[in-house]
Amino acid sequence: MKVLSYNPELCVGCYVCEEVCSETWHKVTDAEKSNIRIHEDGEGNFSAVYCVQCGECIDVCPTEALYRDKRGIVRLRKNLCVGCLSCVGFCPYMAMYYHRDQTEPFKCIACGQCAKECPADALEVVEVETSRAPGLQVQE
């Protein structure tokens, strides 16, 4: 399966990925609506928070709105979601996001738009074995 991969050594902290993501999925330029968030630790070191498709959220969803699709990506059926945000609190990576403009949470589905636009090549979509998906470790 394909998942997003991030290399902090290459990241320059331009936040282009956040812009691209929010434009792609929410039609606005707003970091609070991005499915990937870049953090800086105050000393010039960057990290990224995004879904690694581990699927732990699927079990806590009370409406079966969260599911793993044929490609192995964890996705949300909006019509089933009642906006409880259980998945937000139970994501071990804190990579499920919410925003006041909508009731449903949102997350990275490894579409790769951010990787295409990343000027530092810090992001890419990589192939990993599906069997590794639960508890998948990303590069820190």
Next chain:
Amino acid sequence: MSEKTKTSRRVLAEFTYQAAPTKRGYTGQTLYVNLSDNTIAARPVTDEMKETFIGGRGFGLWLLWHGVEDDTKWNDPENELVISSGPCGGLTQYPGSGKSLVVSISPLTNVPIDSNVGGHFGPLLKFAGWDALEIQGKAEKDVIVVIDGVEERVTIEEADDVPVNTHLVGHWLIDQMAETEEDRYFMSAVSAGTGAENTRMGCLNFSLYDRKRQAPRFKQAGRGGTGTVFRDKRIKALVVKSGPFQGDSNRPADLERIQRVGAKLHKEIHDYDDQQGRRMRRRGTTYLVKIMDDYDLLPVHNFRFGSHTDTHKINGDVWEARLTQGLPDGCWYGCTLACAHAVDGYTLRTGPYKGETVIVDGPEYETIAGCGSNCGIFDPEALLEINFYCDTYGIDTISFGTSTGFVMECYEAGILDREKTGGLELEFGNAEAAIELLHQMGRGEGFGQIVGQGIRRMKEHFIKEYGADPQFVQDIGMEAKGLEYSEYVTKESLAQQGGYGLTNKGPQHDEAWLIFLDMVKNLMPTFDDKAEALHYFPMFRTWFGLCGFCKLPWNDIEPPDNVQTEEPAKIPEHVQNYVELFSGITGREITKEDLIAMSESVYNFQRVFNIRLGHGLRDHDDIPYRSVGPVTVEEYESRAERYDKQLQEILNLDPARMTTEEKMAALRKHREEQYERLKDAVYERRGWTNNGVPKVETLKQLGIAYPDVVAVVEQHL
């Protein structure tokens, strides 16, 4: 889904309406149904109702007050059943936000009962357009009431084809009322059972459709006999259909505020539920069994003792292994504390459904303690059998367990024998006899019918018919105001004796649970301290029932820095969460102090309601001595070291020179005086007279000095 044959039912009355969209937590109207004359009507929710009575229990009491007369009894047609969730009910983001309150005049206490319950009915009722459902009158034949928020239509229908017992109603609902798989998600039924018809301790079951199990499940409004009222009105089921809803269907004033505290609490539960040791997500409230046993608080053999060597057979570890793991077991969406667990694939071994494989909802702590240790039954299989049949027959497991413990002690004491029980050997530990007693309640036969009347009426019966010693049965009969005790031993906590006795509805722990603060931590040494706690906590906990909240996510999970706060027992951060939620939904900015004031109005109104119905004065707050101290020599001697020490240290007596009977008498005199002093202190703190009557100035301060309310108290001033 395959098309099933739907039964057409004769419609006795029909009412079409326009569902007002929910706005800031309220739909603005309540639904009135009269089963005597088949009236159905919409009634407006006034600003005053919202301002002073908030919703839930407050709306229930307000509507009931105006529906009944001073002399209305539980089985009079004027008595009502009111179901209301509250402005925050139906919120999905914050754990424990789908509760409903059922209010009615109780067949056990003859005063208003308020019983809180999960399940989907209350929230879906709101999304179908109604802040409350008020049912009055009695049908001539069995009926169902269908509230269809999709078609915007309410009907009263003849119900010959509808089953009575709850697990069958659950399947009937799916087969007969759902057209599609999705329909099942957005409908709920309220039902009781044959046991509710034949006893005074009938409960109501509120259904939810469990999407993972693809089956209906039930949560119980257990206390006070609301199921008995339901069947007395000849209702088989109340059905609500809402159609799909979203995370903002409450139309909150500020969604972001709610999302923020909701996501925060989900994270807290994720991080600390295991770490703090309760493991509610794995075993629900069963974690309490071992703790109560450790502190000598678990009722054993009709509350005689507080622990037992066999408790390990029914403690939380046993249930964790038995309850199905890994499912989102909330009783409403978004409850990640998820205490509503179930045992799947249980095959019944007795009764009319023997051999059927069923889901058992629970068991929860109260059922395990009441029907288990309190009856000397330490067999998990027997507890599952009792739990299932209590639910499907519509019988409250707490009243059943406490009543059965009482008859077992009467049996042991010789007040009862095999002849009087119709052959049941009701010795402590006889699970088969307890199960048969339950089936008798389900069938309306034999000794089960007598026990089903509850402890207060059994005491009278045993004195009159069997010559029982009035003092003894009064001392050991664990009821107050007519309601059976819930499952905590209070002998060593004066504050919790008040927590049970100084309640409005009777001894149920949802008002105050002060044992640890008082007995274990000794944080309230003076009467003033205790009175303050018996003001704050009942008011604080009342508030949950006004709004649609559950108590558990308040203090069954704690922020990691809670112990460093000034008042850890109040869980200050979580109190602030509730301030945010209420303000965020209703747009009415409140403080944590307002929250207490809101409850005070409703609480005092309920006290006056009790007085109006002929109860509610000082003597109405009396409690049985079993809840205060040791009644029997055996009981005293089992904890002799403790009691002797108290005689020495508190009363300056020399136990070595006294007989056990003398020691018991001295201890009793002291403890009963303490309880009377507690009444004095609490009444003063609550703004009541020494006779327990809210003063007129208290009513004025609380904004409830309506002429008819003042007229009630003036007769007692």
